[in-house]
Amino acid sequence: MPSIDLIIELCAAQCQAHYAGSVDHVYASSTDGRRVLLPAQALRRVVTRDGVHGVYRLSYDDNGRFQSLQRLGDSP
Template structure:
């Protein structure tokens, strides 16, 4: 299953905007500099009171559909 590591820095208010559906996708950079877009609903699995901060591994199906998100480190 393809995976990519991304850096995410979203404040509590930015996460709320995604949660409320004002944004359907999240756009962020991978650790190797590529732009990555994935569904905003994925943040619900990793959001804390401080937002979403750190490096996360995104896994995708062979067809390119989002499957999972896992925290690798916090910053």
């Protein structure tokens, strides 16, 4: 399964917009400098009361559709 490592830094207020449904997608930067668009619902499994902060591995299928998001560690 293909994957890409992302640096995600979102405060709690930004995450609230995703939960409210007013935002469908989120942009994040990959560790190699690419800009990646992912579904906001992908964050629901990793959000804390402080937001989403750290490095995450985004896995997707051969058609480019989201499969999973796993926390790898703190942001560099």
